Amino acid sequence: MSTTALRSLRVLVSGAGVAGPALALRLAEHGAQVTVVEVAPRLRSSGFAVDFRGPTHMAVLERLGVLAELRARQTHGGAMTCVGEDDREIFTLPAAFAGGDLEVFRRDxxxxxxxxxxxxxxxxxxxxxxxLHDTGSEVRVQFRAAGTRTFDLVVGADGMHSAVRRLAFGPEQDFVHRLGYHIAGWELPNTFGAPAGASRYFTVPGRTASISADPHDPSRATALAVFRTGDADGGGDVDWHDQDAQKKLVAHVFAGLPWHVPALLDALPDAPDLYFDAIARVSAPSWTRGRIALLGDAAWGVTLGGMGVGTGLVGAHVLAGELAAARGEHRTALAAYEQRMRAYAGRWQKGANPGRFLAPATGWGLALRNRLFATRLVQRSMVAGTKRLATDAALPTYP
Known part of the structure; x- marks a missing residue:
């Protein structure tokens, strides 16, 4: 239901991924004048599937008014099977772990x-x-193309490489801490016979490659590559804007591996859109400064962290709700937002390093992972644990 609690508030949101549009929608419902700026020329058409789990995530999707439509678009994510080079199963994690209660493509x-x-x-x-220049009474924003404009509030929802965080809080290296792995993903024809929704992972120490068939179009698939980085492969020095260099690095690191890896690499040069980044964790002592705030991965992100998208939507819900409750008084609202989200996001963000699970560094570590995750008790514990971490029984029901 629309209100006028924020009728005179001018808000700039940087980032049109997920958290940014969610925040913009909620603020507009409260009457705010919202502008979203996005460096990409259009909404991104690529990206992995993302999942939601537990009552907190589902309640926020319901309050955003998108739950029914997302159910119609869900991928029905299947189980995650780890295999040897002969494609024989080593262990399979259930769909409840891999896809949560609801899984959709990020683009959808x-x-x-x-x-x-x-x-x-x-x-x-x-x-x-x-x-960015916060005068105390407003924020003067310089755009690359749109000139200079003024806003009452600026929110950086522009990911781990946030421009807002860099301009208002400090250089990226002060906040983004790499965890020793890189990740790459690209789309390709499904010539592997993988059934819709299924994903298969092949791992050697320090490197994992996977194939996931598109649940909506069985003729298409997504390749995923996760690998340890260091001085030898130069992964830490690759420009994350230079896709040609990224493709060459992935091809170099995975050259000579068996299974379906040669076919995945054959499709890499022609892949129209490569996702590539370091697996990293954002640690920011403060998410707010004056009239500027950080949201989602810009504030608390972990690459491939499992619940980053769901937590970003919860953050958008809380930030919009606190601003409406305070009728736009930013000091009260931003302090309440940060206090609540610190407790929630911090439960899963601290210590998370998905690279260690996906591509253990040593043969001993890989054998231990395979042995542990083949047991039903560990699998049940993982499913229950992720749902518990995602649940906040005290999630406010804002007007």
Whole structure:
């Protein structure tokens, strides 16, 4: 239901991934004048599936008004099977672990959130923030293409490489801590016979390759590569904007491996859109400064952290709710937002390093992982643990 609690509030949100459009939608429902700026020329059409689990995630999707539409688009994520080079099963993690209670493609989630707010939110694609000046009474924002404009509040929901965080809080290296792994993903034809929704992972020490068939189009598949980085492979020095260099690095690191790896690498040069990044953790002592706030991965992200998207939506719900409850008084609202989200996001963010699970560094570590995750007790514990971490019994029911 729309309100006028924020009718005079001008808000800039940087980032049109997931948390940004969700926040923009909620703020617009409260009457705010919201602008979203996105460096990409359009909504991104690639990306992995993302999942939601537990009553907190589902309640936020319901309150955003997108739960029914996402159920219609869900991927029905299947089990995650780890195999040897002969493609024989070593262990399989159940769909409840791999896909949670609801799994959708990130691109579909982004599109649904965008469509619901597009008639009330101004979107600036192909642009980015290049300067911020908080005067105390407003924030003067310099855009690369749109000139200078003023806002009452600026929110950086622009991911782990956040421009807002860099401009307002400090350089990226002060906040983003690499965890010793890189990840790459690309789409390709499904010539492997993988059934829709299924995913298979092949691992040697320090390297994992996987194939996941598209549940909506069985003729397509997604390849995933996770690998340890260090001085030898130069992974830490690759420009995350240079896709040619990234593709060459992935091909070099995985050259000579068996299983389906040669076919995955054959498709890599022609892949139109490569996802590539370091697996890293964001640690920011503060998520708010004056009239500027951080949200989602820009504040608490862990690459491939398992619940990052769900936590970002919870954060959008809380930030919009606190602003509406305070009728736009930013000091009260931002302090309450950070206090609540610190407790929630910190439960799963601290210590998470998915690279260690996906590509253990040593043969001994790989054997131990395979032995542990083949047991039903460990599998049940993992499913229950992730749902417990995602649940916040005290999630406010904002007006």
């Amino acid at each position: 989630l982004s599109r649904v959130l965008f469509d619901r707010g597009a008639d009330r939110v101004e979107y600036l694609f192909g642009d980015t923030v290049t300067g």
